[in-house]
Amino acid sequence: MATSFPYLLDSILALSALHLATVEPDNRLTWLDAAVRYQSQACSGMGKILPDVTRQHYEPAFVSSVLIFLFATGLPGISPETNQSNDPLSEVLEGRRLITGSAMLFERFSEMGVDAELNGWLCAPDTEENLEKNEQNSDGSSDDDAKILFDLHKSIIKSLEKLRVTIETNESPQKEIYQTIWQLLHNSIEPWPKIGPQGGVIAWPLFISEEYISLLEGGDWVARILFLHHAVALRLMCKRWYVRDKGRRLVLATLEQLDEIPPEWKETISWVQKGIGTDPVLIL
Structure with missing residues (x-):
């Protein structure tokens, strides 16, 4: 799907680069630069199709909007200097705005029924948090019990x-x-x-x-x-x-x-x- 819709590919690359910034601390700034650049391109691409979104964009735009939301969720904790506001409510409301777009697009392609490419991918009501022990928790702490x-x-x-x-x-x-x-x-x-x-x-x-x-x-x-x-x-x-x-x-x-x-x-x-x-x- 991403090979056909550049904004989706950009959102995948953005989130991937942001993840790499957490696992390669020596290259953190390089990965952050790439992440922000791809995120900007993804948002720009989404901005062009959303005002009059057509059926072919329902699913790729939905996936892209979810990835953009996850990026916005993760960036302040990975790169605090990029967080311009210290207002906790504004941070949550920005996430709300992004995830509301995801919900709207989800409703649109859900109406497509069997024609939806994502059919079967989103039916996981028993998904659980991964609580397996690791060497270190993702928030930087050492106690993983x-x-x-x-x-x-x-x-x-x-x-x-x-x-x-x-x-x-x-x-x-x-x-x-x-x-x-x-x-x-x-x-x-x-x-x-x-x-x-x-x-x-x-x-x-x-x-x-x-x-x-x-x-x-x-x-x-x-x-x-x-x-x-x-x-x-x-x-x-x-x-x-x-x-x-x-x-x-x-x-x-x-x-x-x-x-x-x-x-x-x-x-x-x-x-x-x-x-x-x-x-x-x-x-x-």
Whole structure:
């Protein structure tokens, strides 16, 4: 497919070069330069066909958009100097924008039925995270014991249940928004180490509402706490080279923007700090 659609080939080369930047540190800058160049070409090519996308482009554009999303996810952790913004929300919203395009294209070629070349490639509901022991985790840590990740997962689910009770007793006009976002978050995390039917925690931003985003931008504390649970849950994917320490970075950037933590959230914020590895028990 990539030999027929140059923008797809460019997105494959971009992600490949970015991966090589992680495994060949001595050539990191060379690979990063190639990665950014190919990513730029892929985005330019996609930009030309998307305004009036035709049937022949549904599948290659879908695959390319997924690869572009993974590239955008991985680049800040591999090349921090390329990340121009320290706003954690803008980083997530950019990913949301990219993955929303993937979802639209997926719907388009799904309607093609048996004519779809990707038929059979996307039917893997039981896909699981790779938790095999390696010499070193992809986020640079040395402890690769899967038990730590399972313990973290249990801790996240437990914290989410406490948060659900808090939301249930909340009588603010935003209660329904909180409940909806909580359910989406729980659905994305609970199946782990299976990815689940909605793409797992990395795909959660695709499903959040504009109303919730407005609450986040306005500094609403329940919205913030939900977002921080998402960030901690990304630590469950730290063995993926393009995720690495993304969860830790999102948490730290979010906490840096906080002036004063309300008393009712101090215990939760303490749990969040432990969840990203500041506590030796949960360090990944």
